[in-house]
Amino acid sequence: MKIELILLLSLLCFILPASVNAECSNSQININTASLSDLDKITYVGSATAQNIINKRPFLSLDDLLNVSGIGDVKLNAIKSQGLACVSNKTNEDKQDNLTIETEEIKNKSEENNEKIVKKQDKLVENNLQKEYSEENKLENSNTESIIKLNSDENFVQEIYSSRNEKIKENLLLGFCIFLILIIILLLIRR
Numbered sequence: 001m002k003i004e005l006i007l008l009l010s011l012l013c014f015i016l017p018a019s020v021n022a023e024c025s026n027s028q029i030n031i032n033t034a035s036l037s038d039l040d041k042i043t044y045v046g047s048a049t050a051q052n053i054i055n056k057r058p059f060l061s062l063d064d065l066l067n068v069s070g071i072g073d074v075k076l077n078a079i080k081s082q083g084l085a086c087v088s089n090k091t092n093e094d095k096q097d098n099l100t101i102e103t104e105e106i107k108n109k110s111e112e113n114n115e116k117i118v119k120k121q122d123k124l125v126e127n128n129l130q131k132e133y134s135e136e137n138k139l140e141n142s143n144t145e146s147i148i149k150l151n152s153d154e155n156f157v158q159e160i161y162s163s164r165n166e167k168i169k170e171n172l173l174l175g176f177c178i179f180l181i182l183i184i185i186l187l188l189i190r191r
Contacts, residue, residue, distance in 0.1 A: 024086035
């Protein structure tokens with residue numbers, strides 16, 4: 001029993017990464033990204049069920065379709081045997097790419113704002129060279145507040161990015177744990 005369990009867990013180490021990185025072929029319909037009309041092409045999926053699928057996204061496997069209203073075991077088996085539907089984790093990569101783009105946009109805006117602040121500082125210094133020392137202190141304080149605000153925007157983007165990464169990791173770990181529990185149950189039933 002121990003040897004079988006060790007072999008099984010070793011096998012899982014090779015199978016699980018392959019299933020997580022599964023890609024759909026060009027002839028298949030990725031249920032995580034497909035449009036309503038594309039989903040309608042799948043066996044037993046009409047427009048209402050297609051909308052339910054879209055509302056329940058993202059899916060880690062075709063078996064997750066059981067959580068969609070209108071799909072039971074019989075329909076799921078028919079969908080699987082048709083071979084048209086598939087699940088790809090490409091959506092997570094796309095979301096990560098989108099987040100990277102958003103981060104870059106915010107960073108660019110932050111740099112533009114910094115340039116504007118520097119230009120304003122230069123202009124104010126030129127215009128106020130003859131003003132009193134207290135007025136210069138007020139200017140420095142307002143510029144410092146602007147720079148602090150820009151830095152907090154960068155921190156906010158980093159927090160969003162790290163929280164999304166954590167959520168993806170949690171989902172993968174949960175899936176792995178559920179898979180292990182199912183394998184152990186199957187082994188116990190076999191005995």
